[in-house]
Amino acid sequence: MDMIEPSLTTPSRAPIVTRERAAVALMFLMNGFLIGAWAPKIPEFAARLSLSESALGLMILVFGVGSIVMMPIGGIQIARFGSTWVTRITALLVLPTLLLLSLVGSVWTGAIAIFLFGGLIGAMDVAMNANAVVTEKQMRRSIMSSCHAFWSLGGLLGSASGGVLIAWLGVVGHGLLVSGLAAVIVIIAWPMLVADKPHPEEAKQKVRLPMTPLPWLIGLVALFSMIPEGAVLDWGALYFRNELGASVELSGLAFGAFSLTMATMRFAGDLVRDRFGAVNTLRFCTVMSIIGLATAGMANGPVMAMIGFAIAGIGISNMVPIAFSAAGNLPGMAQGIGLSVVTTMGYSGILVAPSAIGFIAEHTGLAAIFLGLPVLHLVVLLLSGLARHADRAPGPH
Incomplete structure (x- = not known):
């Protein structure tokens, strides 16, 4: 039994x-x-x-x-x-x-x-x-x-x-x-x-790419989580220096504040997720990221932007790990196939974001970029129920 x-x-x-x-x-x-x-x-x-x-x-x-x-x-x-x-x-x-x-x-x-x-x-x-x-x-x-x-x-x-x-x-x-x-x-x-x-x-089922929408929707969560991450990593320091008038030394703290809170929260993220569940954790993280990115985009100086990036780091830290766990636990699907779809879609965002953001920023400025990125996170909020698969127990073998 x-x-x-x-x-x-x-x-x-x-x-x-x-x-x-x-x-x-x-x-x-x-x-x-x-x-x-x-x-x-x-x-x-x-x-x-x-x-x-x-x-x-x-x-x-x-x-x-x-x-x-x-x-x-x-x-x-x-x-x-x-x-x-x-x-x-x-x-x-x-x-x-x-x-x-x-x-x-x-x-x-x-x-x-x-x-x-x-x-x-x-x-x-x-x-x-x-x-x-x-x-x-x-x-x-x-x-x-x-x-x-x-x-x-x-x-x-x-x-x-x-x-x-x-x-x-x-x-x-x-x-x-x-x-x-x-x-x-x-x-x-x-x-x-x-x-x-x-x-x-x-084996035969495992070598086919999935035809159901579920892994692709979770891939969209990963994609829209990683584009803002890439934006902060690639453009945060330039935003500090060119639009907020920060010194070269201070500009480095844009990434420093973001990466410090992100790394810290990743070490704490497993305990939080086990306590509150993946869906609630993802929703909290997404809201925090929205608040942080909006704060950075509306900043009137480097200090306010630094606080915004630090809050965004708290949020973005555990969004992608939850998406990856969900992809590896999809019902009726080979683990490697689901994960390969989600990781490929997610990391595509890191590759596409820098050039696309650079082109848009030439016409709008980077402040508008950081104010616009939370729109992607609204999609993540709409799809956050899919994170329930990250808590799914493996079925009997």
Whole structure:
């Protein structure tokens, strides 16, 4: 007789930290660390290949295209082999790509290297999010937000240390050290990842993209959550400096205030979600983000805008993790397929937003942009009931 299993929001006696939770958190840390380490290498990469600003922009676009191409492929492989093995293999494959980017000497080899880097980072992203969902189910606890917090922490460590390490060890030395450290993380996490196996009888269903609207609607939630995030990250400092008259030093606090509250709330987000449920948490976060973005857009000076961005960080922090958990728990659908749809749609927003916002801002100014972004969040509020799937218990197998 099948037993009815509790939802993720049901109180659990399971330990808060397990080997499986530590392992998937380490994979998030490693992925973010590689992304963060890449950021300080970009100026040297552009100089080595004699890239103009527009050519560098195209190279960065190739990174995004690689992610969008490889994310659905990663989802199909998860359906066939399970998230554990896809996480492990993509982690192994991505390890040498940062070093490859340190060695390439022509535009074409650079384009191939950055495509592979972006693609494997994206495929690993889908796999480790899927593995986090499996771990959530096993633990009967929400862990997605803290996993994303570890990704943010990895990005911070990689970017903050990159400049110093490049100056000390050189570009290739930096690539070797970062790749070595990332490899150590993979070795530690490898045996501890939760073991999940696909169901062979569902294989044919799993390799098809979903024809039902549910994953696409949750993808819309992820997309409209990540566009404002990208806007703050890419345009916040420029808004401070050009439209609010802030100094160069103060302009950096636009991102600092936002990222600090976002990282803090991601570590707290799992406890909040387990206490109040995913739907209520998403609605609270969305309202906070609307208030924060509107405050920043109406700011009459840097301090008011900084407060606005800090409030927006509180809100945006847990919107995407909830969408990813919901995608991994959709009824009657392979986990990898649902997640690949939602992650691809979500990260497309990060790629599209910078250029689109730049074009609009030339005619309206950035204050109008930040005042307009809450309209996207109104759509998220309308669709927030879909977050109930983030609390859905796995059915009997």
